[in-house]
Amino acid sequence: MMISCGGNKNQETTDETAQAVEMNEGQKANDVSAVSNGETVSKPIHLTTDEFKKLVVNYEANPNKWIYLGDKPAIVDFWATWCPPCKTIAPVLDELAKEYQGQIYVYKVDVDKETELASAFGIQSIPTLLFIPMKGEPKAEIGAISKDTFKDRIDNFLLVKE
Numbered sequence: 465m466m467i468s469c470g471g472n473k474n475q476e477t478t479d480e481t482a483q484a485v486e487m488n489e490g491q492k493a494n495d496v497s498a499v500s501n502g503e504t505v506s507k508p509i510h511l512t513t514d515e516f517k518k519l520v521v522n523y524e525a526n527p528n529k530w531i532y533l534g535d536k537p538a539i540v541d542f543w544a545t546w547c548p549p550c551k552t553i554a555p556v557l558d559e560l561a562k563e564y565q566g567q568i569y570v571y572k573v574d575v576d577k578e579t580e581l582a583s584a585f586g587i588q589s590i591p592t593l594l595f596i597p598m599k600g601e602p603k604a605e606i607g608a609i610s611k612d613t614f615k616d617r618i619d620n621f622l623l624v625k626e
Contacts, residue, residue, distance in 0.1 A: 469544070469546075469547040469548070469549060469550070469589060469590050469591075505561070505565070505569070506561055506562045506565040507558060507561045507562070507570075508541070508554075508557050508558060508561050508570040508571065508572045509569065509570065509571050509572065510571075510572045510573075510574070511540075511571050511572065511573055511578075512577075512578060513578045513580050513581040516540075516571070516573065516578070516581055518533065519533060519534060519569075519571075520532065520533060520534060520538065520540065520571065520596070521533060523584055523585075530601055530602065532596055532597075532598065532602075534569060534596070534598075536566075536567060536568055536569055536598070537567075537568045537569075537595075537596060537597050537598055537618075537622035537623060538568060538569040538570070538571055538594075538595075538596040538622075539557070539560075539568065539569070539570050539571065539593060539594070539595055539596070539614075539617075539618075539622075540571045540572075540573060540593070540594040540596065541553070541557055541570070541571065541572045541573070541591055541592075541593055542573050542575050542582060542585070542587045542590055542591060542592040542593075542594070543572060543573070543574060543575065543590055543591050544574060544575050544576050544590055545574070545576070546576075547590050547591065549590070549591055549607060549608035550590055550591045550608075552608050553591055553608045553609070556610075556611045556614060557570050557572070557614075559611065560611070560614055560615070560618070564618060567623060568618060568622055568623070575587055575590060589606050589607070591606075591607065591608060592604060592605070592606050593605045593606075593609070595617050595618075595621055595622055596622070597621060597622050597624075603617075603621065605617070
């Protein structure tokens with residue numbers, strides 16, 4: 465069963481909810497810096513559009529070809545603070561980032577803050593999950609998925625040995 469949010473906010477973010485999902489900017493910078501330096505990170509990493517273009521793919525420099533810039537496979541979660549299915553999978557992504565530490569990156573992109581990036585990838589429903597292997601094209605999945613489904617995608621698509 466797929467559960468996702470459409471492109472419109474169905475409910476406003478309360479101050480309490482916003483505070484719960486807002487990340488300490490200093491820690492965010494440290495996480496991005498760690499990835500840039502090839503260090504392992506055991507939690508999802510929140511990216512801006514500029515950081516995405518440096519760490520994942522520079523879609524402006526290579527508009528017609530997918531060239532992944534990372535050194536490990538990745539999951540990118542396009543999400544929003546007001547999206548209930550996004551909130552449902554957030555703890556699962558936290559767990560997976562720990563379980564697969566050093567093997568994959570888990571990135572998060574807030575579509576309300578990074579509208580240019582969301583538009584460039586045609587994000588219309590959230591969560592939209594982008595599974596990025598080291599070689600080949602990424603695969604997208606729309607909607608909340610179970611931890612077992614995540615693990616299947618990681619083990620049989622992202623970490624598959626060629």
